Amino acid sequence: MLLLLAWRNLRRNRRRTLLSALAILLGVLFLILTLEMYDYLLVRSVEESLGTVRGHARVVRRGYLKDYSPTLTLDSLPVSIRKDPEVVSYAPRVRAFVLLSGKEGDGGAQVLGIDPEAERRVSSLLSTVKEGEFGTVALGRGLANLLGVGVGDTVRVVKMGGLGWEMEAFPVKGILETGNPGQDAYLALGEIEDVRRMTGIREGYHEYVLRLKHPFLALKWKESLKVPKGYEVVVWQEDMRGIWEIVRLWWVFKVIMAAFFYPAVLLIVFNTFAMAYYERKREFAALLAIGIGRWRLFRMLIYEVMLLTFVSIALSVPLSLLVAYLLNRHPIDLSSVITNVRWEGLYISPVVSAALNPGNYVLSSVLMLLGAFAFGIAIAVGVFRLDVSRTLRERVI
Amino acid sequence: MMWLKLAWRNVWRNRLRTGIQSLLIGGTVYVGVVFHNLALGNYRSMIRQATRMGSGDVAIYDTLWFSTRRPSRFYSVGPLRKLLHTPEVRAFYERLYLPAFAYVGLMGFPVNLVALDMRKEAADHPLLKGHRPSGEDGAILGRGLAERLHVRKGDRITLTVRDAKGELKALPFTVDGILDVPIREVDCCSIFGNIGYVRRSLGYGDGAHEVAIMLKGESPERFARKINRRLPPNLKAYTWKEAMKELVSAIAMDYSGLVLMMLFLYVVVSIGTANVLFMSVMDRTREFGVMRTMGMKPRHISLMVALEGLLLGTFATAVGLSLALLTNLYLSTRGIDLKAIYSLLSQEGMTYGGVVLEPVIRSTWEWKGTLGYSLFVVLLSLFASYFPARYVSGIPVGEALRK
Known part of the structure; x- marks a missing residue:
């Protein structure tokens, strides 16, 4: 009433x-x-x-993320992580830091060697290739501009070898745009084997990128995870502490x-x-x-x-x-x-x-x-x- | 005058109602003025920092620099130096930006070599303050890069970089300082070296990719226009707004949040004022009927109601503005210390739009916006009174007298 x-x-x-x-x-x-x-x-x-380069979590050899030493590689993803119910999919990557030389100039680059099949299940990195196709090498838009190259041109990877400066030529297969111009100014993609050659390693991977069921609970997941000795798991919240706190x-x-x-x-x-x-x-x-x-x-x-x-x-x-x-x-x-x-x-x-x-x-x-x-x-x-x-x-x- | 007196008396007939509405109107003016000046103070600090680290108030580049960022887009600054010795220019800084590869032993990382006059720029450049190069090959780098390369102060580092002719060269540096900066591009990937040393070693002569000009107070737009008339066709002077579009966007994005909030408050103020005036008008329907029988025309009654709205708005705005100015006086001298909040979010410091945010925000005095916000609220109160004013003019006399 x-x-x-x-x-x-x-x-x-x-x-x-x-x-x-x-x-x-x-x-x-x-x-x-x-x-x-x-x-x-x-x-x-x-x-x-998280959907492109970073991923929800990364598994690396302990100490790798301190100085990206190319020799700190993994043979495979530990079974305990691979079989974890929180892990939806994973993909191996090899990373090389190189100087690329093009028609008009040079630029330092981080080349990620990826397995296209596995990568598709983990990230949208391949869908960022806007011109041409994936292959060794696909360059970020800013990097391609800096080098003055486009699809079909050739870039040379300059690296320090046993006999001094060594150069290896690769065709530009694609141009990528990740939506982050800062990243596109130094990022390049390539086949795992080619990138291994750039770093001077013969086998292994530098990291495994994981896709998790609940990315916002990654920190909790990490706390409950038993990480095998010699391995390190880094979740995105640790990489982007400021954003995670926000x-x-x-x-x-x-x-x-x-x-x-x-x-x-x-x-x-x-x-x-x-x-x-x-x-x-x-x-x-x-x-x-x-x-x-x-x-x-x-x-x-x-x-x-x-x-x-x-x-x-x-x-x-x-x-x-x-x-x-x-x-x-x-x-x-x-x-x-x-x-x-x-x-x-x-x-x-x-x-x-x-x-x-x-x-x-x-x-x-x-x-x-x-x-x-x-x-x-x-x-x-x-x-x-x-x-x-x-x-x-x-x-x- | 009589109408004003009458309206003023009517406004204060119901003090509680008027007081609450004044609180709403005054509060809106207060929020608008304080936050506007605080935001602008913060933006000015961001701009000051960004212009000192980046393009200056005005910068001269090759016309193709922004689309390519290629090292080949350097130009000779000799002829410009004379041009820049004018009373408007406080200082100008010549810089070279070269992509390079930093090596220590077998460890190598891509870096950006920023070549500048460290001694000269120490006065303005926020990152170089307190850093004095020990020798001409001295270099300063970010903590992240130093850790990756395992170098400390005094260590040697070699950069592979192309010279002006396009030949690869090894350029050695001595680490003179390590920067703790939350800007990722600086932390992991930048090395600051002396421009004289870089020019001599790589054959750049008096070349630069950027001449950043710090003005004494002259408008950057006017100065850029003036200098552009005297530059060769391959060069162009850009204001900081043209050269640092990300900063302009960051400010625009942030300010749009405040505009959205103010827009909402304006709508609410209009509704509140209309509501209060309606309540006041409904209370006095009989009184209006009496006034009409005594010969007062409907438009006079409408005018009185409109004046009530205007007076209410003006009074509340004056109170809100006075309090806002007092607050602004405090905030412009003492500021708000956000250190605790920033340290909670990020130990290294917060960044936005490529700029490290100052932990203490000080407001500024921006009169155009301050008076604009206030005047708009007064006009809004007048606008809100339109509906009650129209309503009273349409009440039939007989019906009004029966209430």
Whole structure:
């Protein structure tokens, strides 16, 4: 019955109720969309970064990542890791740091030797080949520009050999674009055998890249993993500590965003209900005089605030979902206006889209309900202080 | 004047209602002004750091430099030096950027050799402050690269690099300093050497890939336009905005977040003001009826309601702006220390847009934005009063008197 009464009371001044509802609706809508957009930027940037060169985790010979010594190789991936249920797939890689020489100039490069079949199961590295095809060598776009070569040209790999400088020529088979121009300025791909020759090793691999079932739980997985002696497992969170800390504390950022967005909305709600309360003070006094308890009145006022908030949220959430879905399906690419931006080792593409993360809807709704509840209490608590006889004698504003 | 007095009195008839709405309007102005100035202060610090490390306020490059970054795109700076000795120029720095391969024993890594005048640049370059080269072959490199190559201060390092004629040469350096910088490109892959030594050893004469110009206060755009008229066709002066597009994008991306927030607050302020004025108007329907019977025209009543909106907006904006200016005074002198937050996120320091973020953010005084945000809120309050004003002008007298 109290709920019905609250609903009726809300409809007494429709314009005021509608304006307050509109403020709540917009507040929730803005917050959800902002969080969805930021989530998209973060998650997409992390996934893109992990999906090409870095991988979710890497297995190397202990000490390899300190100085990339070419002799620290692995023969195979330890069975305990290969058979781990968290490991979805893995791919071997060989790495060479070389000086490449082209028609117009030279450039230092990191050449990754990959097994195309295995690599496809782990990363999207092969799909970054935009011109030509994979083979020894496929050059990053920036590197190709620096060397002044294109598909079909030849580059020479300059390396230190037993007799001084040695050069080996390779055709340029493809040009790749990873979406990270800094990376494309020094990255090259090749067949494992060819890259082994560049580093001077005959067999083995420098690392195994792993794809995990739950990449965001990689650190926990590593803690539970028994790494064989002489091996080292490095998960992406260790490689990108700054970004991982941001991901870990992302919820704090979301609450801070809500703290910016919601007080303004709640002030409107508070103002509306405070006015409604003062207008109805005499009515409350009369209700108290005929025996209705203060606690009941208090609850009715809380119901009014919560009902208004709930209905507004119920309208806002599907609307937000619709806008987010449309943005998700039709991202707005601003790359013609602004360039990619580096952030703690990530490359953020200027694309406006939404992540469709249910958590954002729950968080925004719950925070709004809690805020409205707190403001509702601040108003409704007035009924406990209401002086019945004096209020009944007063003129209402 | 009478209308203003009347409107002012009406605004304060319900103090709680007006007070809450003033809090909302004033709060919006406060947030807008404080955050705008804080963001701009942070951007200025980023720009200052980036221009000193990178292109300066204006930089001169070969016209094909940005599309190729090839070492062959160097030019002779002799004729430019005279051109740059003008009162607008505080300093200019000549630099060569050469892709190279660093060797120590059998360990080798690709690096970028940045050749510059270390003594001269120590005054401006944030990374070179406190580093004094011991000899002409002295080099400074990032911690990551030093660890990879197993070198320490005083060790020798050899770079394989092409000379100006395109011949491969081995260029030895002595490690003079190791940098702890969170910028990956510097940490793992850059070596700073003396330009005189590099030029002599590799036959670059007085060549440079970049001349970074630091201005005394002149607008970079104006200076670039002026100098471009006197440069040969293969060279062009670029402002820092043209030369460091990533930084411009980083600032644009960050600022758009603030704009989004302000946009939302503006919408909410409009709704709130309209709501308050509607409440006020509904309370006084009978009063308006009396005023109409006494001969007041509907447009006069509308004008009074509009003035109420304007006064409410102006008053609240004045309060919000005053508090914002006081806060800004504090933030521009003391700043906000974010060291604790940054160290929580990254021990080496946070980077954004290729720049290391300063742990202490100081706001700036940017009057155009400050007054713009404030004025916009006042206009918004006036705009929000349009609907209640239109509503009162349409109330029939008889109906109003019956309420």
